[in-house]
Amino acid sequence: MKKSRFLGVFIAGAIIFGSLSPAFADVDNSIVTMYEQQQKKARISKEKAREIGIKKIKDTFGIDVRDFDENINFGPYMENYTWNLSFNKYNDKETKDFFIAIDSNTGKIKALSKYEYNYSDENKEPTISKEKAKEIAKKYIDKINPDKLSQIKFIDEVNYDESSKPRNYYFRYIRTIDGVEFDSNYINIDVDAVNGKVIGYSYSWSEDMDFPKIDNVISKEEAEKLFSENIKINLNYINQFDFKSNELEKLKLVYNYRFENGNMIDAKEGKIINWGYNKEKEETKDIYKSKKEEILKNAKDKSKLEKELNKEEAVKLIKKKIKEFYNIDNMDLSYLELVDNNNFNKVWVADFGKKDNKGYIKDGGSITIDALTGELVSIGKWNNEEKPNEIFTPKLTWDEAYYKAIETIAKYFPEKIKDIKTEQIKYPMTYKFEGKEIPVRYVYFNFPRLVNGVEYYYNNISVSVDVKTGKVNELNYFWDDKVEFEGIDNIINKEEAKKVFLNENKPKLMYITINTNEDYTNPKYETKLIYMFSPVDLAKPVYEIDAHTGKALNPNI
Structure with a gap:
């Protein structure tokens, strides 16, 4: 099934309402805690938000979603926090999705969207031109949001190839204030090119905002x-x-x-x-050329095994690699599979951990080894029991974590040290939470492949270091020696x-x-x-x- 571009926008929009993206991963846990605290302060209850959402969808689209599958979560939207509700129904004939964001203090609608798809129209020829579809979209806005029509501007950002007979047309309208765009507020419309119906609608708007005057700006x-x-x-x-x-x-x-x-x-x-x-x-931080040469001197040629590792041999070697990497004995394997990728060697992939008396895995992780060489390809722990926003004394500085990552590459992939970009950008090692300075626990390094001195990010070696324990937490190697490069x-x-x-x-x-x-x-x-x-x-x-x-x-x- 070829779904429209709107569905991607619909899903992405739903994700945006529950996300903030700081520069480092440890903040994610603090954000979850922050949402919980804000939810307790909300004047609009979850039940009230559901009631408002169902009524708004019924009034706007004429559809009762009370028997739809539903999901409700809480998160930030612009300067407010919102209840974010999604309702969906799928069957052999059609798909219906609705999303609505409701201000948790006022009950006002901050965002609203719908997406519908009729499978019976899937193989039919388009009959609607782009110009006609645009007229349909504008009339729909005039019906649903007549007071916003004078405040929006059409943004022509999709280059339609008419010869390709597009299944849907997507139109984006951005809010403008004195002619200046504010693209966080918008109305998006998706029109079915077969039957001319509006199948996608997305609305996001913030009222009572203070916009700085357009004066004293640089040219x-x-x-x-x-x-x-x-x-x-x-x-x-x-x-x-x-x-x-x-x-x-x-x-x-x-x-x-x-x-x-x-x-x-x-x-x-x-x-x-x-x-x-x-x-x-x-x-930034980098190692000297002499250090690379020293690492390269210790590299040994990696040769293929006489035969591909069988399951028993793979289990034995995987446990040995886990012991070597984490210094943990007798790990249980909860999953093991031989994977054959056409672009790379065959690999054995496994999940590991310690089983408790109920059979649940604790201190788990995953590992991949090359089935033809027995070499480690990737390994990482899941850290499910990590305490969010924990204040601890780091055992490593950023620089020390960087050298730890280099040491890990020198141990497992020394022959690649000449083929990666070792320079890394330094990021802060703390973030603020409730007025306190919280240390970043994991430092992530990505070393892209270098060919002719040029970076190729699709091949890389990545390492994460736990500065609380002072140990490497994760190593990933992604490399294709068969690929050919332009000069x-x-x-x-x-x-x-x-x-x-x-x-x-x-x-x-x-x-x-x-x-x-x-x-x-x-x-x-x-x-x-x-x-x-x-x-x-x-x-x-x-x-x-x-x-x-x-x-x-x-x-x-």
Whole structure:
């Protein structure tokens, strides 16, 4: 079944209402605790929110969802906390999904969406043009949200190939304030190209917001200069897919870009800012060339075994590897399977842990070993019993954790030390929770493959270190020695690539709402005027450039 783009938006929207994304993983547990505390303060009960949601869906769409499957959770939305309800029903004939977010203090609707799919229309030919579908979408908005029609702007961000006969048309409308977009507030419409019905509708809106006046802002020319000064152009190898077959076509050498210290400009203050973690300058760490050479000297050739490991041999070797890595004896295996991947060697995959008297696994994890060499491929513990927001004295600094990660690679994959980018960006080792400084427990390192001095992130070695115990918690090796890479001869230079990016992307004045407090348990939201580095053609955004031809690559084609 070929479902519409709207379903992805629907699901992503539902996830957004329950997420905050700090720069490090340990904050996740503090966020869960924070939600629980905020839920206790809510004036609208869970039961009342359900009642409001069912009535709103009935009034808006004429559908009673009381007998639908349902799910209710609590989380943040913009400057508020909301009850987030989803109702769905599936059968052989159709799919129906509804989502609604309700302010936990006022009971007001913050977001509402629906998605419907009729399987009987699946193989029918489209009969509706894009222009006709757009008319249908606009009439629907006028019916459902007539008071919002004058406050929204159509954003043409989908490049439809009419010859491909699209199954659905997707239309996005963004809220504007004095002509400036605020893309956190929107109305999205999905129109069925076969029968002309609105099958997808998504609405997100915040009332009573204070928007800063559009005065005393830097000019677009000044913003463009700041972006030009702060953009960093990089060479990368990427996997290029054939979107029709959804299969890997080949590897390609491209230029892409990023902004080291932020991807937005504060339009009032004229400085680069980011969504969350901000530093004046990135700090990095690397090892010396002599250290790499020392590691490489100790590398031994890895040869294949005389025969593929059988199940009994795999169990024995897996337990040996667990003992070696974690210094834990007699681990039970709760799952074991031989996996054959066409692109890589066969591997044995297992889950491990200690079984209690009820048969439940504790201190569990997973491990993968190469069935043809017996070498470790990946290993990691699940840490299910970790205490959230625990204050402890770290046994390792960030630098010491970094060297621990390098030591682990030197032990298990020493021959690859010359083929990975060992430089890493340093991140904070604490976060704030309820006014307290909480140490980050796990430090994550990702070492991408280097070919011709160019990064290839689809192949990498990653390591996580537990600074509380001072030990490595996880190791993953993902590598394909069969893949072929383009050469780096006859490519355009970085300045030429930079010109293309600056031509294809321009500063766009927008409103955004961000949390300005480092303590995620006490968020302080502020609406700002910012310049975003935005594609000139939203339907053909340019994030990568062919390094040999200088041609902009469009991810949508």
